[in-house]
Amino acid sequence: MNVKSIPRPDYEEELRKAGIRITRPRRVILNILSETEGHPDALEIFHRAAAIDGSISLSTVYRTMKLLEGMGAIHRHAFEGGPSRFEQAGGGHHDHLIDIETGDVIEFKSDRIEQLQDEIARALGYDIVHHRLELYGRKRKRG
Amino acid sequence: MNVKSIPRPDYEEELRKAGIRITRPRRVILNILSETEGHPDALEIFHRAAAIDGSISLSTVYRTMKLLEGMGAIHRHAFEGGPSRFEQAGGGHHDHLIDIETGDVIEFKSDRIEQLQDEIARALGYDIVHHRLELYGRKRKRG
DNA sequence: AATGCAATTGCAAATCGTTTGCAACACGAG
DNA sequence: CTCGTGTTGCAAACGATTTGCAATTGCATT
Numbered sequence: 001m002n003v004k005s006i007p008r009p010d011y012e013e014e015l016r017k018a019g020i021r022i023t024r025p026r027r028v029i030l031n032i033l034s035e036t037e038g039h040p041d042a043l044e045i046f047h048r049a050a051a052i053d054g055s056i057s058l059s060t061v062y063r064t065m066k067l068l069e070g071m072g073a074i075h076r077h078a079f080e081g082g083p084s085r086f087e088q089a090g091g092g093h094h095d096h097l098i099d100i101e102t103g104d105v106i107e108f109k110s111d112r113i114e115q116l117q118d119e120i121a122r123a124l125g126y127d128i129v130h131h132r133l134e135l136y137g138r139k140r141k142r143g
Numbered sequence: 144m145n146v147k148s149i150p151r152p153d154y155e156e157e158l159r160k161a162g163i164r165i166t167r168p169r170r171v172i173l174n175i176l177s178e179t180e181g182h183p184d185a186l187e188i189f190h191r192a193a194a195i196d197g198s199i200s201l202s203t204v205y206r207t208m209k210l211l212e213g214m215g216a217i218h219r220h221a222f223e224g225g226p227s228r229f230e231q232a233g234g235g236h237h238d239h240l241i242d243i244e245t246g247d248v249i250e251f252k253s254d255r256i257e258q259l260q261d262e263i264a265r266a267l268g269y270d271i272v273h274h275r276l277e278l279y280g281r282k283r284k285r286g
Numbered sequence: 287a288a289t290g291c292a293a294t295t296g297c298a299a300a301t302c303g304t305t306t307g308c309a310a311c312a313c314g315a316g
Numbered sequence: 317c318t319c320g321t322g323t324t325g326c327a328a329a330c331g332a333t334t335t336g337c338a339a340t341t342g343c344a345t346t
Binding site: 020021023024025026055056057058059060063 | 321322323324325326
């Protein structure tokens with residue numbers, strides 16, 4: 001079910017196409033992102049990057065994330081409580097279920113819910129620009 | 144449709160019952176909350192409170208909101224971008240549509256969506272503890 | 287009404303996640 | 317290889333919120 005099959009995105013190519021320089025720090029961060037399946041926060045990315053190149057700064061991680069976010073290459077999620085967490089774009093839209101005990105994030109998608117949201121917004125005289133649906137729960141003990 | 148009919152809650156009574164002292168700052172804040180329909184943030188509450196009693200501090204506003212939140216008397220919402228906004232509890236559960244141009248918040252409720260959320264969580268092996276559904280949109284130009 | 291003390295306050299300083307100013311530096315077009 | 321601009325690391329600034337502390341106050345008690 002939750003098996004992702006996102007093709008490793010070629011962020012470098014994307015950046016180049018957008019006329020943005022490929023620097024050493026960016027390359028390191030980009031590689032980390034493309035081989036990461038989960039929803040890491042800036043600190044996690046920074047630590048992994050620092051392990052590869054100790055001179056990379058947290059600022060640069062933040063700046064790079066903001067850059068990629070602006071390009072639409074990644075999404076930023078501000079789940080309750082913690083820092084922003086990032087995920088590769090390109091996997092198609094989905095919502096999130098957060099395990100409040102472990103922080104694990106499970107992705108899911110419901111066309112029916114999306115449709116209902118549209119109907120509600122329409123009924124209220126609005127067009128949805130984007131939305132946020134997060135379920136916070138804990139693993140059920142007995143199935 | 145969006146006509147609220149929440150009876151002015153008697154926060155003072157609630158606090159007293161919980162064995163919590165009624166102080167002058169708290170009384171002022173409580174009154175402001177009970178006569179406020181919208182979703183004010185701490186700063187707004189602070190300003191209104193300061194207009195009544197200039198010695199009230201922002202810290203006290205935050206402390207009081209946290210107290211009320213802990214008692215379940217109010218809810219805190221961290222909408223995208225801005226500071227936390229508060230609303231009286233007791234109006235029954237609902238979700239929010241945020242006008243991204245004005246910041247206005249419209250409440251709505253969909254049993255169908257709630258039900259679908261439960262089904263999804265269940266299918267993933269989880270029990271929902273709480274959830275967050277926020278629609279961000281702009282007013283439609285032509286109906 | 288006066289007493290006593292824990293709860294509460296205001297203030298300033300601390301916190302957390304994130305952004306920014308700046309001078310040094312390094313891409314990559316030429 | 318040179319040059320100009322984009323990027324960097326650093327430290328300081330940021331906005332929202334919380335906290336330590338000494339001074340104050342509510343209120344149960346006399």
